[in-house]
Amino acid sequence: MNWILVLPIILPFAFAAATLQFRKDFRLQQNLSILGALLHFGACIFLLFKVYHNGIVTTQIGNWPAPFGITIAADHLSVIMVAVTGILNLAVMVYSKAEINPNLLKAGYHPLMHILIGGVCGAFLTGDLFNLYVWFEVMLMASFGLLVLGQKKQQFDGGVKYVMINLFSTLLFIAGLGLLYGLTGTLNMADLHLKVQGVTDKGLLTAIAAIFMAAFGIKSGIFPLFFWLPASYHTPPVAISAIFAGLLTKVGVYSMIRMFSLVFTFDIAYTHGLLLIVAVLTMITGVLGAAAFNEFRRILSFHIISQVGYMVMGLALFTPLALKGSVFYILHHMIVKANLFLISGVSRKTGGSFELSKLGGFYRSNGLLAILFFIPAFSLAGFPPLSGFWAKMILIRAALEIQSYTVAATAAAVGLLTLYSMTKIWGEAFWKPKPEIIDAEIDDKGQPASFWMFLPIIALAILTITIGLVPEPFLKMAGQAAHELLNPEIYVKAVLGEL
Amino acid sequence: METILPLLCGTMAAASIYLMLSGNLIRFIFGLVMATNAVNLLIFIAGRISISHPPLIPEHLPVSELPMANALPQALILTAIVIGFALLTFVFILFYRAYQTLGTVDTESMRFAEPVEKEDVSDTKAMEGNGV
Numbered sequence: 001m002n003w004i005l006v007l008p009i010i011l012p013f014a015f016a017a018a019t020l021q022f023r024k025d026f027r028l029q030q031n032l033s034i035l036g037a038l039l040h041f042g043a044c045i046f047l048l049f050k051v052y053h054n055g056i057v058t059t060q061i062g063n064w065p066a067p068f069g070i071t072i073a074a075d076h077l078s079v080i081m082v083a084v085t086g087i088l089n090l091a092v093m094v095y096s097k098a099e100i101n102p103n104l105l106k107a108g109y110h111p112l113m114h115i116l117i118g119g120v121c122g123a124f125l126t127g128d129l130f131n132l133y134v135w136f137e138v139m140l141m142a143s144f145g146l147l148v149l150g151q152k153k154q155q156f157d158g159g160v161k162y163v164m165i166n167l168f169s170t171l172l173f174i175a176g177l178g179l180l181y182g183l184t185g186t187l188n189m190a191d192l193h194l195k196v197q198g199v200t201d202k203g204l205l206t207a208i209a210a211i212f213m214a215a216f217g218i219k220s221g222i223f224p225l226f227f228w229l230p231a232s233y234h235t236p237p238v239a240i241s242a243i244f245a246g247l248l249t250k251v252g253v254y255s256m257i258r259m260f261s262l263v264f265t266f267d268i269a270y271t272h273g274l275l276l277i278v279a280v281l282t283m284i285t286g287v288l289g290a291a292a293f294n295e296f297r298r299i300l301s302f303h304i305i306s307q308v309g310y311m312v313m314g315l316a317l318f319t320p321l322a323l324k325g326s327v328f329y330i331l332h333h334m335i336v337k338a339n340l341f342l343i344s345g346v347s348r349k350t351g352g353s354f355e356l357s358k359l360g361g362f363y364r365s366n367g368l369l370a371i372l373f374f375i376p377a378f379s380l381a382g383f384p385p386l387s388g389f390w391a392k393m394i395l396i397r398a399a400l401e402i403q404s405y406t407v408a409a410t411a412a413a414v415g416l417l418t419l420y421s422m423t424k425i426w427g428e429a430f431w432k433p434k435p436e437i438i439d440a441e442i443d444d445k446g447q448p449a450s451f452w453m454f455l456p457i458i459a460l461a462i463l464t465i466t467i468g469l470v471p472e473p474f475l476k477m478a479g480q481a482a483h484e485l486l487n488p489e490i491y492v493k494a495v496l497g498e499l
Numbered sequence: 500m501e502t503i504l505p506l507l508c509g510t511m512a513a514a515s516i517y518l519m520l521s522g523n524l525i526r527f528i529f530g531l532v533m534a535t536n537a538v539n540l541l542i543f544i545a546g547r548i549s550i551s552h553p554p555l556i557p558e559h560l561p562v563s564e565l566p567m568a569n570a571l572p573q574a575l576i577l578t579a580i581v582i583g584f585a586l587l588t589f590v591f592i593l594f595y596r597a598y599q600t601l602g603t604v605d606t607e608s609m610r611f612a613e614p615v616e617k618e619d620v621s622d623t624k625a626m627e628g629n630g631v
Contacts, residue, residue, distance in 0.1 A: 130575060130578075134578070134582070137582045137586070140586075141585070141586070141589070144589060144593070148593065148596075151596070151600065153600055153601060153611045154611050154612045155612075156593075156596060156597040156600045156601055156611070157597070157601060157609045157610070157611040157612040157613075158612035159593060159597070160524065160593065160594065160597050160606075160609065161606075161609075161612075163589075163590060163593060164519075164527060167531060167586060167590070168519070168534070171534050171535065171538050174538055174542070174575075174579055175538045175541050175542075177542075177575075178538070178541050178542030178545045178546075178572070178575065179541070179545050181542070181545060181546070181571070181572065181575070182544075182545025182546060182547070183545075230613070231612055231613055232612065234612070235612050
C-alpha cells in the first residue's frame with residue numbers, strides 16, 4: 001500500500017467525521033476545516049512532486065492484484081487535477097470563514113464540503129471504472145446536499161433540476177459500464193485498454209462509447225446536455241457555487257479524457273469527430289448564452305459551458321499538442337473560474353446584489369476588488385500574459401497544425417465574445433456610477449468584505465499571474481500528461497506491472 | 500429468458516423515460532425507480548444468464564470443478580441498488596421540500612431560479628388581460 005496515494009481521499013473523510021463531531025461549535029468547526037484543507041493541500045502537492053519525479057504511482061487496495069482488486073493510480077493528469085482540487089479546497093474553506101452563516105453551519109456545511117472534496121479526489125485517482133461510479137455518487141450526494149443548503153426558493157428550483165439530470169446521467173454511466181463489462185469481462189481501466197482490442201464487434205463498442213459520451217457529457221455540461229448547469233449554479237451560497245464551478249464539471253471532463261484516451265480509441269474518426277462538433281457547438285452556445293444575461297453568477301455559469309468546449313476540443317483533436325493544451329486549459333480554468341465566483345461573492349457583499357444593474361462604482365469605491373476582478377476576467381478571455389492566453393494559444397495552434405481552420409477560428413472568436421461578457425461586467429459593476437436604489441428588492445445592505453474573503457482571491461490571482469508569467473513548469477507537466485494519455489501503454493504498465 | 504429479459508428491460512427503460520419527461524415531479528420519481536431497475540436488469544443480463552453453480556469453491560480444492568456463475572454483476576447490482584435506494588430517499592425528501600416551498604410539482608411552472616424576463620411577464624399579463 002502506498003499511503004500517499006490514498007491520503008487525498010481519506011483526509012477529507014476524516015475531517016468530515018471530525019467536523020460532524022463538533023457541529024455545535026462553529027468556530028472550532030471552521031478552524032478544523034481550514035486545518036483539514038491545509039493538510040489535504042499538503043498531501044496533494046506532495047503527491048504532485050512525487051509523480052513529477054518518479055512518474056506514475058499506483059497502489060492496489062487491500063493488496064489484491066491489479067485486474068481483480070481496486071487500483072488507485074496517479075498519472076500526471078490525475079495528479080494535476082488533484083493538486084488544483086487541493087488549492088481550491090483551501091481557498092474556498094478560508095473564504096467560507098467569512099461567508100457561511102451559522103444557519104448553514106448548523107445544517108452541516110463543513111462535513112458535506114469535505115465529503116465532496118473526498119469524492120472528487122477519489123474520482124480523479126481511481127483506476128477502476130466501477131469505483132469511479134461510486135465516487136461519482138459520493139460526490140453527487142454531497143453536491144445535492146450543498147446545493148439546497150440555505151433552503152431558498154431558487155435553490156429548491158435549481159436543485160430539483162440538477163438532481164434530476166445528474167441522476168439520469170449516473171444511470172447512463174452505470175448502464176454503459178454494465179454493457180462494457182458484458183463485452184470485456186473487466187472493469188479495471190488499464191485492463192480494459194487491453195481487452196477492448198480483442199473485441200471483434202467494434203460497432204457494439206462504439207455504441208457503448210456513445211453512452212459514456214452522453215453520461216460524461218451531462219456531467220461536464222457539453223452542448224445539448226448543459227441546461228441543468230445555468231439553472232442551478234447561481235442559486236447556492238457563493239462558496240458552494242465557487243467549488244462547484246471549479247471542480248464538478250471538470251470531473252466530467254476528466255472522466256471523458258480518461259475513457260476516450262485509454263479505452264475508446266479504436267474508432268477515432270467517429271467518436272472524436274463527434275466530440276469535435278460537440279465541442280465547437282458548446283463553445284458557441286456557452287458564450288452566446290452568457291451574452292444574454294445581466295446577472296453576475298449566471299454570466300459566469302454560462303462561461304463554464306463555453307470553456308468546457310475548449311477542453312473537449314483539445315481531447316477531440318487528439319494530437320500531443322492539443323491534449324497538452326486541454327490539460328493546461330483545465331488547470332488554468334479551474335483556478336480562474338473559482339476565483340471569479342469568489343469575486344462575485346465579494347461584490348454581492350459590498351454591493352448588495354448579483355444583478356449588474358444594481359451594482360456599480362466598485363472602481364471608485366473598491367480599487368483592490370477592481371484589480372482582483374481584472375486579473376481572472378481577462379485571463380478567462382485570453383489576454384497575454386495571463387494564463388488563459390497560453391491555454392487558448394496552444395489549443396488554437398493545435399487546431400491549425402492539423403488544418404482544422406473552422407475550429408481554430410471558432411476558438412478565437414469565442415475568446416473575443418468572452419471578452420465582451422467580461423467587459424460587460426466590468427462596465428456595469430466597476431465603471432458605472434453606483435445606481436441609487438431605494439426599493440426593497442435589494443437583498444442586503446452593502447457592507448465591507450472581510451479579510452478572509454480577500455485572502456483566497458488574492459492568492460488565486462497571484463497564482464493566475466504566476467502561471468501566465470512562468471508557464472514553463474506548468475506546460476511541462478501538461479505536456480507530460482498528454483504524452484501519457486497518447487501512449488496508454490505507460491499507464492497500463494504502471495498499473496498491471498510487466499506483461 | 501435470453502429474449503424476454505432484454506425486451507422487459509427495454510420496455511421498462513422506455514416507460515421510465517416517458518414518465519420522467521412528463522413534467523411532473525411525482526411521475527419523475529416513478530420513472531426514476533423504473534429506470535434504476537431497468538439498468539440493474541441490464542447489468543444482470545450483460546453478465547450472461549446461465550444455468551450454473553453458485554460461485555462457492557469447496558475447501559479442499561483450489562478452484563471449483565463445476566462451471567460457476569459470474570458473481571461480479573450481482574455484486575455490482577447490489578451496490579447499485581444500495582446507492583440507488585439512498586438517492587431515491589433523498590429525492591423523495593428534496594421533492595417534498597420543493598413542493599412545500601415552491602407550491603407546485605409541475606416543472607414547467609418552476610421558474611424561480613431562472614425567472615422569465617420582466618418584459619415577457621408584462622406581455623403575457625397584457626395578453627391575458629385582453630383575452631378576458
